[in-house]
Amino acid sequence: MTQKDKEQGAAKKDKGVLYLGIDLGTSRTSVCASNGVRETISSYVGYPKDMVARKLLKKDVLFGQEALEKRLSLDLYRPLGDGVIKHDETDAKASAANMRAAQDLIREIIARAQPRSDELIYAVIGAPAQASIHNKKAILDAARAGVDSAMLCSEPFSVAYGLDWLEDVLVIDIGAGTTDLCRMHGTMPEESDQLTNFFAGDHVDKTLFDLMKKSCPGASFTIEMVKAIKEKNADVSEEMAKIIAMLPVNGKPTPFDVTSDVRTACRSIVKPMVEGLGELVASFHPEFQEKLKNRVLLAGGGSLIKNLDRAIEDEMRERLGGGRVVKIEEPLYGGANGALKIAHDMPEEYWEKLK
Ligand SMILES: Nc1ncnc2c1ncn2[C@@H]1O[C@H](COP(=O)(O)OP(=O)(O)OP(=O)(O)O)[C@@H](O)[C@H]1O
Ligand SMILES: [Mg+2]
Structure with missing residues (x-):
């Protein structure tokens, strides 16, 4: 000292x-x-x-x-x-x-x-x-x-x-700029335990913006408006409720159905996420790989997308033969x-x- x-x-x-x-x-x-x-x-x-x-x-x-x-x-x-x-x-x-x-x-x-x-x-x-x-x-x-x-x-x-999940856990933190994946195995994680991709909230906003430019002809809107629509309605399931956005056309508020655009944009982050998950699982000790796949924790503002846990599980089943995903209760804090x-x-x- x-x-x-x-x-x-x-x-x-x-x-x-x-x-x-x-x-x-x-x-x-x-x-x-x-x-x-x-x-x-x-x-x-x-x-x-x-x-x-x-x-x-x-x-x-x-x-x-x-x-x-x-x-x-x-x-x-x-x-x-x-x-x-x-x-x-x-x-x-x-x-x-x-x-x-x-x-x-x-x-x-x-x-x-x-x-x-x-x-x-x-x-x-x-x-x-x-x-x-x-x-x-x-x-x-x-x-x-x-x-x-x-x-x-x-x-x-x-x-x-914060959750005392320190062993055999894969954390996925979906923020605005980045999705960070981190493997926990009972010690401080090292660089090789972490992966980052840019398929996060901002990417969803940009994708939704581009889709709506095509599907809402004549409407004027900004990326901030698109983000607000996303945060209110984000969902990836086939059975999601219909989303009608009121957007101005020549100054007059006009209804547009953006349900499938929102679903597609929100889904755009799932594949790259599971790819990253797969890499972190595959390079882990073989005896513990199953355990890791079955303890995936979703956090960050992006984890508020409804049914995202199920969509990731579906993709994991296809690519990795299975997996279990849970969402953190307090994504904000x-x-x-x-x-x-x-x-x-x-x-x-x-x-x-x-x-
Ligand atoms: N209800 C919601 N549904 C879907 N996405 C949401 C919702 N609420 C917030 N988000 C998105 O979550 C993202 C912000 O998450 P968070 O606050 O965890 O990010 P951050 O920690 O500031 O970003 P980063 O970790 O990239 O630095 C934004 O893209 C925001 O639009
Ligand atoms: Mg963050």
């Missing part, structure tokens, strides 16, 4: 610690805190475009839904994209702006957990699996301003940890809850001291 660790240990006893589990997502960032607070904001960060906007909004930075509503007066960022903090080698300015937005987002989610000024903050940050592998430093740097000690873990791992549990359990040496 270094001198710094000892000092920190002593400070921890004196001051008390607020533990935070943070789920840093492309579309939504949530926190569960040891003081009982639970909060979630959509992952938008906006800065007033000019003096007029600044005067109108009376703030230097806006977050979540409020930022989205005022977006015409703001430079708007969604700092995580495709599972990592957005970074463009050829555009240093844009990369720096995304980094700043990520920092502000983390600072805001910590503030929403209402820490007392004298508390030390220990945060476990669950990020998309790819970000936790490739963006570790960037995320820890983003957290530095608001956190005394931090630990990064991949989101599917925190989801499984599964990641943050698990991260908080990790925070409570982790011994001092696992923490990265940021201050």
Whole structure:
């Protein structure tokens, strides 16, 4: 133990610690805190475009839904994209702006957990699996301003940890930008236990948008409207209820049947998901492969698609000869809850001291 660790240990006893589990997502960032607070904001960060906007909004930075509503007066960022903090080698300015937005987002989610000024903050940050592998430093740097000690873990791992499902489980976390698959076998997962694909919520939205462009002639609509239709009705079963979308044609709301479009778009993520599942099963210890197939856990916002568990089981039966899938009960807080549990359990040496 270094001198710094000892000092920190002593400070921890004196001051008390607020533990935070943070789920840093492309579309939504949530926190569960040891003081009982639970909060979630959509992952938008906006800065007033000019003096007029600044005067109108009376703030230097806006977050979540409020930022989205005022977006015409703001430079708007969604700092995580495709599972990592957005970074463009050829555009240093844009990369720096995304980094700043990520920092502000983390600072805001910590503030929403209402820490007392004298508390030390220990945060476990669950990020998309790819970000936790490739963006570790960037995320820890983003957290530095608001956190005394931090630990990064991949989101599917925190989801499984929260449920105490640590052995022979396959977690599928269906987010906005990415679907992360993670194999758990009683230890910390390694890179070879994780797979990521881009067939997630945003892909469903894009597919549905393209299908509706064909099947709703003359209608005008945006990707946000399509996403709202999806979130209200998402289903993959043949027997799903009919979905009628009211869309403007030359300014007049007009009904369109989008049932089969919604089903097709939602189904588009099933095959690639089961392909990934198959890879993680096939490369696992042969004696435990059956067990793994029979403990597949669906998490993330995308797991709210109705009957998705059954559709994945059907596809698994065809490709892998069988399998059982269950859905997590709290998709919104599964990641943050698990991260908080990790925070409570982790011994001092696992923490990265940021201050
Ligand atoms: N009821 C619903 N039915 C279908 N999809 C939904 C529903 N509610 C939310 N979603 C979708 O879930 C996705 C967001 O999931 P989640 O909040 O877990 O993502 P995230 O953690 O922010 O993203 P990522 O893990 O990619 O960083 C979005 O694409 C959203 O449209
Ligand atoms: Mg997520």
